[in-house]
Amino acid sequence: xxxxxxxxxxxxxxxxxxxxxxxxxxxxxxxxxxxxxxxxxxxxxxxxxxxxxxxxxxxxxxxxxxxxxxxxxxxxxxxxxxxxxxxxxxxxxxxxxxxxxxxxxxxxxxxxxx
Amino acid sequence: xxxxxxxxxxxxxxxxxxxxxxxxxxxxxxxxxxxxxxxxxxxxxxxxxxxxxxxxxxxxxxxxxxxxxxxxxxxxxxxxxxxxxxxxxxxxxxxxxxxxxxxxxxxxxxxxxxxxxxxxxxxxxxxxxxxxxxxxxxx
Numbered sequence: 195x196x197x198x199x200x201x202x203x204x205x206x207x208x209x210x211x212x213x214x215x216x217x218x219x220x221x222x223x224x225x226x227x228x229x230x231x232x233x234x235x236x237x238x239x240x241x242x243x244x245x246x247x248x249x250x251x252x253x254x255x256x257x258x259x260x261x262x263x264x265x266x267x268x269x270x271x272x273x274x275x276x277x278x279x280x281x282x283x284x285x286x287x288x289x290x291x292x293x294x295x296x297x298x299x300x301x302x303x304x305x306x307x308x
Numbered sequence: 309x310x311x312x313x314x315x316x317x318x319x320x321x322x323x324x325x326x327x328x329x330x331x332x333x334x335x336x337x338x339x340x341x342x343x344x345x346x347x348x349x350x351x352x353x354x355x356x357x358x359x360x361x362x363x364x365x366x367x368x369x370x371x372x373x374x375x376x377x378x379x380x381x382x383x384x385x386x387x388x389x390x391x392x393x394x395x396x397x398x399x400x401x402x403x404x405x406x407x408x409x410x411x412x413x414x415x416x417x418x419x420x421x422x423x424x425x426x427x428x429x430x431x432x433x434x435x436x437x438x439x440x441x442x443x444x445x446x447x
Contacts, residue, residue, distance in 0.1 A: 268362060
């Protein structure tokens with residue numbers, strides 16, 4: 195929902211070839227998941243089965259619904275169809291690298307706050 | 309399409325996709341070395357289906373409403389980027405082996421996800437069932 199709305203907002207303002215909407219959504223979602231997981235004291239390995247309801251709701255439900263892996267791949271395939279191999283590779287790698295940094299930054303920020 | 313209706317479609321699709329993923333995460337076991345197999349499965353399956361939907365849509369076999377429900381809604385809910393990078397970041401910080409597992413996880417996810425979209429688009433982009441084809445041919 196929120197994703198669709200941001201995607202549209204960005205889509206209206208930016209007309210370039212880079213799939214900026216999905217990119218921004220995924221990066222911001224990564225930042226939030228890193229931050230919240232430390233706040234909630236989530237151990238990733240305890241996440242399965244016996245996770246708390248709040249975890250399941252926010253991490254899987256809200257953020258899982260907000261960020262998207264499949265749209266990223268579909269964007270990539272669309273770019274590839276336009277023979278834009280360099281842009282495809284840089285989009286995927288940049289998404290993952292920035293997403294990782296965002297998750298780490300979110301976790302670090304939460305720890306700073308104690 | 310009315311914007312309100314589009315929002316409803318995305319909402320319904322997203323709910324279905326997110327619930328499907330929670331079930332999938334409960335079903336798929338996590339191997340002992342921490343490789344996030346469940347999220348990999350969810351992302352690859354969603355990539356396959358989003359490709360299929362795009363293929364159908366390009367062929368005009370489904371309308372824009374269905375396409376929006378499936379892609380932005382359901383597959384957006386089933387696949388996830390935040391859990392994907394978060395699991396990688398946790399693995400990376402854990403140990404040297406963890407960092408290697410994380411690197412393998414990222415590469416496998418990207419390659420398999422991309423391949424899944426292409427496969428899905430190819431299957432989805434094929435001609436519709438014979439009955440419909442005949443209907444197009446005979447005016």
